[in-house]
Amino acid sequence: MKKKLDRRETVKSLLLGGVAGGLVLQGCQPGAESDTKSETAEEQVPGGGYGRTEEEMARDQALKEQEFLTAHELATITVLCDIILPADENSGSATDAGVPDFIAFIVKDMPYHQVPVRGGLMWLDHESNSRFGKKFVDCTAADQVAIIDDIAYPDKVDPGLSQGAKFFSLMRDLTMTGFYTTKIGIDDLGFVGNIPNVWDGVPDEVLKEQGLEYDQEWLSKCIDQSTRDKMPEWDDEKNLIG
Amino acid sequence: MQIKEQSTQYDVCIVGSGAGGGMAANKLAEAGLKVALLEAGPFFDPAKPEYQTQLKWPWESPRRGAGSTRAFGDFDAAYGGWEIEGEPYTRKNGTEFDWFRSRMLGGRTNHWGRISLRFGPLDFRRGDYDGRGDNWPISYDDVAPYYDKVDKMLGVFGSKENLPNEPDGYFLPPPKPRLHELHYIKAARKANVPVIPSRLSILTRPINKQRGVCFYCRQCSRACRVYADFSSSTCLVIPALEGNNIDLYTNAMVREVTTDENGKATGVSYINKEDLQEYQVKAKTVILAASACATARILLNSKNTRHSNGLGNSSGLVGKYLHDSTGASRSGFVPALMNRKRYNEDGVGGMHVYTPWWLDSKKQDFARGYHIEVWGGMGMPSYGTGFGVSEMNRFVRDATVGGYGSKLKEDARRFYGAVVGMSGRGECLAREDNYCEIDPNVVDKYGIPVLRFHYTWSDDEVKQAKHMQDTFEEILTNMGAELLGNKPGPESQYGLAAPGRIIHEVGTTRMGSDPKKSVTNSKQQLHDVDNVYVVDGGPFVSQADKNPTWTILALSWRTSDIIIDNFKKMNI
Numbered sequence: 001m002k003k004k005l006d007r008r009e010t011v012k013s014l015l016l017g018g019v020a021g022g023l024v025l026q027g028c029q030p031g032a033e034s035d036t037k038s039e040t041a042e043e044q045v046p047g048g049g050y051g052r053t054e055e056e057m058a059r060d061q062a063l064k065e066q067e068f069l070t071a072h073e074l075a076t077i078t079v080l081c082d083i084i085l086p087a088d089e090n091s092g093s094a095t096d097a098g099v100p101d102f103i104a105f106i107v108k109d110m111p112y113h114q115v116p117v118r119g120g121l122m123w124l125d126h127e128s129n130s131r132f133g134k135k136f137v138d139c140t141a142a143d144q145v146a147i148i149d150d151i152a153y154p155d156k157v158d159p160g161l162s163q164g165a166k167f168f169s170l171m172r173d174l175t176m177t178g179f180y181t182t183k184i185g186i187d188d189l190g191f192v193g194n195i196p197n198v199w200d201g202v203p204d205e206v207l208k209e210q211g212l213e214y215d216q217e218w219l220s221k222c223i224d225q226s227t228r229d230k231m232p233e234w235d236d237e238k239n240l241i242g
Numbered sequence: 243m244q245i246k247e248q249s250t251q252y253d254v255c256i257v258g259s260g261a262g263g264g265m266a267a268n269k270l271a272e273a274g275l276k277v278a279l280l281e282a283g284p285f286f287d288p289a290k291p292e293y294q295t296q297l298k299w300p301w302e303s304p305r306r307g308a309g310s311t312r313a314f315g316d317f318d319a320a321y322g323g324w325e326i327e328g329e330p331y332t333r334k335n336g337t338e339f340d341w342f343r344s345r346m347l348g349g350r351t352n353h354w355g356r357i358s359l360r361f362g363p364l365d366f367r368r369g370d371y372d373g374r375g376d377n378w379p380i381s382y383d384d385v386a387p388y389y390d391k392v393d394k395m396l397g398v399f400g401s402k403e404n405l406p407n408e409p410d411g412y413f414l415p416p417p418k419p420r421l422h423e424l425h426y427i428k429a430a431r432k433a434n435v436p437v438i439p440s441r442l443s444i445l446t447r448p449i450n451k452q453r454g455v456c457f458y459c460r461q462c463s464r465a466c467r468v469y470a471d472f473s474s475s476t477c478l479v480i481p482a483l484e485g486n487n488i489d490l491y492t493n494a495m496v497r498e499v500t501t502d503e504n505g506k507a508t509g510v511s512y513i514n515k516e517d518l519q520e521y522q523v524k525a526k527t528v529i530l531a532a533s534a535c536a537t538a539r540i541l542l543n544s545k546n547t548r549h550s551n552g553l554g555n556s557s558g559l560v561g562k563y564l565h566d567s568t569g570a571s572r573s574g575f576v577p578a579l580m581n582r583k584r585y586n587e588d589g590v591g592g593m594h595v596y597t598p599w600w601l602d603s604k605k606q607d608f609a610r611g612y613h614i615e616v617w618g619g620m621g622m623p624s625y626g627t628g629f630g631v632s633e634m635n636r637f638v639r640d641a642t643v644g645g646y647g648s649k650l651k652e653d654a655r656r657f658y659g660a661v662v663g664m665s666g667r668g669e670c671l672a673r674e675d676n677y678c679e680i681d682p683n684v685v686d687k688y689g690i691p692v693l694r695f696h697y698t699w700s701d702d703e704v705k706q707a708k709h710m711q712d713t714f715e716e717i718l719t720n721m722g723a724e725l726l727g728n729k730p731g732p733e734s735q736y737g738l739a740a741p742g743r744i745i746h747e748v749g750t751t752r753m754g755s756d757p758k759k760s761v762t763n764s765k766q767q768l769h770d771v772d773n774v775y776v777v778d779g780g781p782f783v784s785q786a787d788k789n790p791t792w793t794i795l796a797l798s799w800r801t802s803d804i805i806i807d808n809f810k811k812m813n814i
Contacts, residue, residue, distance in 0.1 A: 060311075086647055105305065176650065177306065181307070183299070192585065199588065222439070
């Protein structure tokens with residue numbers, strides 16, 4: 001029978017002790033999904049919700065109050081982000097994951113991105129103006145993709161468009177990192193950690209698939225997780241005897 | 243918590259609450275001495291929600307955990323970094339040294355890999371072994387009983403291996419290797435490089451009722467809310483504060499050791515960072531544990547007519563023999579790890595396996611040796627995840643680099659967890675001409691003269707880094723990996739990290755029996771001033787290829803016992 005603990009309960013139980021050992025004995029793993037509501041509740045604690053010092057909170061706040069990207073720039077970024085990571089059968093789009101807001105913040109946090117991003121967006125509008133007589137956001141989807149196709153494959157770019165390719169690679173990196181650091185992205189990636197659990201080695205089927213195995217000598221040194229609640233005892237030769 | 247002016251005469255005043263200071267505070271208070279513990283930063287306790295970063299998700303940080311505010315990212319527990327606003331340091335003659343400071347309760351024990359290695363018998367007598375430096379005035383046998391006690395008090399997992407220069411401890415059982423670590427073991431062994439379970443101060447089983455057991459979130463660097471890993475704040479200082487023998491002064495930036503007309507220390511003076519006023523703490527004994535370089539700075543700044551060269555500096559060696567570990571890394575993309583089945587492989591906050599130094603140093607073209615740390619796996623995404631993922635397509639037949647759309651999501655999924663890397667951490671020779679001194683022209687925002695560094699790598703360290711790169715390449719190749727980036731060559735000193743980057747600097751108040759050739763004696767007591775002790779990494783004569791924390795703890799406990807003994811004798 002599977003006993004399900006949510007993240008908060010599990011942490012609480014581990015704090016009190018005992019439960020984690022129980023998890024092993026029952027062969028249960030806590031559910032991987034997190035409760036976003038409890039996360040929101042946690043953000044109410046002092047420290048800005050993620051352990052900030054006063055100075056760090058002030059810096060975060062100052063950055064949030066600043067504006068760098070213009071509405072037009074942000075609109076262009078939004079189009080680009082969703083070309084880079086559209087919604088599909090596996091997960092939502094970059095804008096579903098709030099990537100444009102992330103980029104708007106990160107260029108303030110890391111000012112060295114400012115010229116490449118702003119200049120790259122200007123480059124893009126210049127390119128679409130010369131090809132289609134319109135700014136990039138005003139082009140049809142087909143025209144937008146026609147430009148992107150020419151700058152999206154760094155190994156096959158016409159030398160005359162190399163700066164555009166460099167800009168697109170930057171946008172791809174920022175979009176990817178903005179996406180995979182959200183719940184939508186993490187679920188798509190299949191990361192199932194960041195939750196209290198009891199590590200007891202690589203699953204057997206994975207070992208088999210990889211053609212690997214634990215050797216017995218090594219395993220004999222490792223923790224037997226049924227003893228994880230037990231105080232250790234050693235003999236004078238430093239052998240763990242209990 | 244903040245006490246402004248005190249008339250209390252303390253038995254002991256301790257400067258710094260990291261490994262050395264925390265241990266001394268804990269032991270001296272336990273013995274009933276009245277202790278003033280001064281910390282240059284704020285209070286910190288990861289059991290309290292306002293300090294917690296553990297188990298947070300990347301989106302809880304607007305920069306997704308990037309390092310633009312904290313050096314190792316928003317979620318790292320350590321405040322501070324290589325640059326601290328208003329607290330500069332300088333460098334001499336175009337040389338390099340990066341100085342990491344963590345101003346907070348527990349100091350830099352809030353940022354470390356929990357790698358807890360004992361120095362071996364050979365590490366205490368390098369002078370005899372290769373003549374490239376000096377012996378320590380103490381041997382492994384002097385320190386061993388304290389290593390034993392530290393193991394039992396603070397907990398370390400590992401395995402009994404009976405290796406000659408990698409002494410075993412009282413180990414808790416280690417966790418099983420992760421998948422990429424199994425690949426590493428196989429590939430390293432094929433290259434005749436041994437691998438053993440790592441030795442980290444993380445509790446896989448309980449050692450007392452105050453601390454919880456590891457719940458395998460891989461986030462020791464974020465500080466553990468159940469105290470399942472060692473840091474000085476959670477395991478030494480906070481428990482000791484429950485007694486009544488310690489007054490903790492936070493945000494107290496020590497300027498100098500004060501002395502009387504006989505040249506004896508009377509306490510310390512400090513700047514209270516909150517009101518920017520200067521105060522004095524009076525104590526019968528002063529223990530410096532501010533970190534190797536910060537302690538040297540305090541001693542050099544404690545200049546007066548009796549100590550014209552700085553306190554304890556009749557040898558002129560305070561600040562000299564500064565040495566940090568060498569470090570170099572390489573990584574590779576392992577096709578066998580593509581399209582991995584998902585499961586939680588967080589494990590503990592660090593590697594589960596490692597390679598201790600395995601060769602005969604005398605047969606190499608460089609001095610001493612290094613150990614290898616291995617990393618990889620399906621880690622939690624943070625800022626940087628997804629950068630250049632598509633580049634990995636270069637290694638896959640018929641695949642295209644770049645692009646957009648669902649293809650990118652497919653790339654992210656199939657390449658996730660397929661990169662494995664290794665880092666070498668080695669011993670640097672201790673040299674008199676690597677040093678820190680007081681910059682005659684610069685003060686920090688508290689008006690305290692700052693340090694100026696002079697540091698170069700010698701040919702030995704460069705050749706050691708070359709050996710690391712050759713070894714990494716061989717092991718990664720054995721793993722079937724495609725090596726990422728170009729192999730670092732002589733133009734980059736084989737990828738040797740800048741001095742200070744590994745954050746293991748020691749040696750600035752080195753111990754010895756000859757007061758002309760050393761700053762402290764075998765008790766870590768200043769030769770020149772018998773009521774001042776140094777219990778950080780400063781007294782290290784040589785550094786070994788081992789992380790210094792466990793040795794700092796053992797030596798600090800040993801010195802604390804000596805001090806307790808002195809007090810008992812005086813009282814009787």
